[in-house]
Amino acid sequence: xxxxxxxxxxxxxxxxxxLAGVIVSAACGVIGTLVVxxxxxxxxxxxxxxxxxxxxxxxxxxxxxxxxxxxFSLLSSLAMGYVHRKEKSRSDTIIxxxxxxxxxxxxxxxxxxxxxxxxxxxxxxxxxxxxxxxxLWLMLVIAVVVLAFVLVxxxxxxxxxxxxxxxxxxxxxVGLLSMAMIVLIGLTVVISMRVVGLILVIxxxxxxxxxxxLYVREMRGIMLFSIGLSLLFTISGLLISxxxxxxxxxVIILVASLAYxxxxxxxxxxxxxxxxxxxxxxxxxxxxxx
Amino acid sequence: MEENSEAxxxxxxxxxxxxxxxxxxxxxxxxxxxxxxxxxxxxNGGGKTTLIKVILGxxxxxxxxxxxxxxxAQEGRKHIGYxxxxxxxxxxxxxxxxxxxxxxxxxxxxxxxxxxxxxRQRVEEALRQTGMLELSKxxxxxxxxxxxxxxxxxxxLAAQPRILLLDEPTASVDPHASVxxxxxxxxxxxxxxxxxxxxxxxxxxxxxxxxxxxxxxxVYHRDKSISADMxxxxxECPIDLIAHGVPHRVLPAHDIDGERLE
Numbered sequence: 319x320x321x322x323x324x325x326x327x328x329x330x331x332x333x334x335x336x337l338a339g340v341i342v343s344a345a346c347g348v349i350g351t352l353v354v355x356x357x358x359x360x361x362x363x364x365x366x367x368x369x370x371x372x373x374x375x376x377x378x379x380x381x382x383x384x385x386x387x388x389x390f391s392l393l394s395s396l397a398m399g400y401v402h403r404k405e406k407s408r409s410d411t412i413i414x415x416x417x418x419x420x421x422x423x424x425x426x427x428x429x430x431x432x433x434x435x436x437x438x439x440x441x442x443x444x445x446x447x448x449x450x451x452x453x454l455w456l457m458l459v460i461a462v463v464v465l466a467f468v469l470v471x472x473x474x475x476x477x478x479x480x481x482x483x484x485x486x487x488x489x490x491x492v493g494l495l496s497m498a499m500i501v502l503i504g505l506t507v508v509i510s511m512r513v514v515g516l517i518l519v520i521x522x523x524x525x526x527x528x529x530x531x532l533y534v535r536e537m538r539g540i541m542l543f544s545i546g547l548s549l550l551f552t553i554s555g556l557l558i559s560x561x562x563x564x565x566x567x568x569v570i571i572l573v574a575s576l577a578y579x580x581x582x583x584x585x586x587x588x589x590x591x592x593x594x595x596x597x598x599x600x601x602x603x604x605x606x607x608x
Numbered sequence: 609m610e611e612n613s614e615a616x617x618x619x620x621x622x623x624x625x626x627x628x629x630x631x632x633x634x635x636x637x638x639x640x641x642x643x644x645x646x647x648x649x650x651x652n653g654g655g656k657t658t659l660i661k662v663i664l665g666x667x668x669x670x671x672x673x674x675x676x677x678x679x680x681a682q683e684g685r686k687h688i689g690y691x692x693x694x695x696x697x698x699x700x701x702x703x704x705x706x707x708x709x710x711x712x713x714x715x716x717x718x719x720x721x722x723x724x725x726x727x728r729q730r731v732e733e734a735l736r737q738t739g740m741l742e743l744s745k746x747x748x749x750x751x752x753x754x755x756x757x758x759x760x761x762x763x764x765l766a767a768q769p770r771i772l773l774l775d776e777p778t779a780s781v782d783p784h785a786s787v788x789x790x791x792x793x794x795x796x797x798x799x800x801x802x803x804x805x806x807x808x809x810x811x812x813x814x815x816x817x818x819x820x821x822x823x824x825x826x827v828y829h830r831d832k833s834i835s836a837d838m839x840x841x842x843x844e845c846p847i848d849l850i851a852h853g854v855p856h857r858v859l860p861a862h863d864i865d866g867e868r869l870e
Contacts, residue, residue, distance in 0.1 A: 355701065471721065473720070473722070474714060474720070474721065476707065476711075479701075480708070483664075483666060483690070484763070485711070487664050487666070487686075487688065488686070488711075488715055488767070489685070489716045490714050490715065490716055490720070491716065534702065535702045535747040535749070536747075537703065539702075
C-alpha cells in the first residue's frame with residue numbers, strides 16, 4: 319500500500335491530479351449544497367452541457383478550451399439564471415433548449431476545426447491526469463472566489479434558499495444574490511470539467527450533499543460534510559482508476575453513486591428499525607395501561 | 609369600532625391586480641389602522657394570496673395605489689412582519705428554529721451579514737414571546753405544524769414590525785395549537801396591527817376585532833359582523849359560519865337579486 323502510494327506520488331501528473339481533486343472537492347461541496355437545497359440541479363446540468371459550446375469555439379479559434387468553457391458557462395449561467403427568475407412557468411423548457419443548443423454548437427464548431435481531436439472527449443468525460451500547473455492555478459483562483467463568496471454571504475444565501483419571498487420582503491437583493499450564485503455554479507462546473515467532465519459533473523455536485531443531507535440537519539454542516547465526501551470520492555476514485563487502468567472521471571462517479579446507494583439503503587433500514595421499536599414501545603405501553 | 613383619527617398603516621385605493629390575462633383583484637380599497645385586528649376570509653382562488661403579494665409589493669397592481677406606513681409597498685414593507693402559509697416542502701430544508709427566526713433580522717446592506725448582539729437579543733425575545741425558546745436548537749422537521757407556525761410568527765416579530773400579515777395561519781394546524789396561536793396574536797395586538805387572511809371562517813371570526821370578505825372584490829365595513837353583501841361577495845355556495853355567538857350555523861345557498869345561484 320505504502321509502495322503503491324509512493325509510486326503514485328512520484329509522478330507529477332498524479333500529484334497534480336490529487337491537488338485538482340482537493341480544490342474541486344472544496345468548491346463542489348459548497349456549491350453543490352446550494353444547488354441541491356435550491357433545487358436547481360437542472361440549471362446546473364444545463365450550464366455544464368452548454369459549456370461544451372465554448373470548448374468548441376475555442377478549439378476552432380485555436381485557443382485554450384478551458385477559457386472557452388469559462389466564457390460560455392458565464393454566458394449560459396447568466397441566461398439560464400435570468401430565465402429561471404423571470405419565466406417561472408416555462409423556465410425548464412427554455413433551459414432544456416439552451417442545454418442542447420450549447421452542446422450542438424460545440425459539436426459543430428469542433429467538426430469545423432481542422433486537425434486531430436482525440437482529447438475532446440476529455441472535456442466531456444474528464445481527464446484529471448492531464449491537469450497542468452496552469453490549470454491548477456485557475457482552479458485555485460475560482461475555488462477561492464467561490465468559497466469567499468459563500469463565507470461572506472452565508473446568512474443571506476441561507477435566507478434566500480429557505481424562503482425567497484420573505485427575503486424579498488426584507489428588501490435584501492435576492493435577485494442579485496441568486497444570479498451571483500448561479501454564475502458561481504457555472505465557474506465550479508468549469509473547474510470540475512477537468513476532473514470528471516461536463517457530462518458527469520452533475521453527479522459530483524449533487525451526490526455528496528444528497529448523502530450529507532441524510533445525516534446532517536444544517537446547511538453549514540452539509541457543506542463541510544460534502545467537501546469531505548467529495549474528497550473521499552475523487553481521491554479513492556482516482557487511485558482505483560490508476561490501479562485498474564480505468565477512466566478516472568467515470569470511476570469517481572461510480573464510487574460516489576455506490577456510496578449514495580449504500581447511504582440511502584442504510585438510512586432506510588435504520589428508519590424502519592426505529593419505527594418498529596417505537597411501535598413495539600407503544601404496544602408495550604398499551605399493555606401496561608390495560 | 610371607534611373612529612380612528614390616526615393615519616392608516618396599510619392603505620389600498622382602487623387596486624386592480626392579476627396575472628397575464630387573469631384579473632384576480634377588482635377595485636379593492638382597504639385601510640388597516642393602528643391596533644386593528646382584521647380577518648379577511650374568502651374561498652380558495654378568491655385572490656387572498658394575490659392581495660397579500662400586492663400589499664408586500666411582490667405583485668405590482670395594474671391600477672390603483674398601495675401604501676404601507678405612508679410609503680410605497682416596497683419601502684414600507686420593512687415594517688410588515690410577514691407570516692407565510694406553512695409549506696410541506698419547508699420541512700425538508702435542513703435548518704434549525706434559531707436560524708429561521710434570525711432570518712427576521714436580515715436587511716439590506718452589509719451590516720446584516722453577521723448577527724450582532726442586538727440581533728441576538730431580538731431573536732431571543734421573539735422566541736420567548738412565542739414560547740419557542742426551549743426548542744430553538746431543534747431542526748424544523750422535528751417540530752409540529754403549530755410550533756412551526758409559531759416559529760414563523762417569531763421570525764416576523766424579530767424584525768420588530770408595526771404590522772403582522774398572516775396567510776392562513778391555522779390552515780394545517782390542529783385545533784389546540786390554533787387556539788394557542790390566536791391567543792398569542794391577541795396579546796401581540798396590544799402593540800401591533802394585524803391583518804390575517806384565511807379561507808376558514810369558523811377559525812377566524814371568533815378571534816378578530818373586525819372581519820371582511822374577499823372574492824375578487826373586497827367587502828369590509830370595519831365591523832365585527834358578517835353582512836349579506838359580504839356573503840354575496842365572498843361566497844357563492846353554502847358555508848359553515850359562526851355568526852355572533854351562534855356557533856356552526858349553516859347558511860343555505862343565498863340569493864342575489866332574487867335569483868337563486870347554484
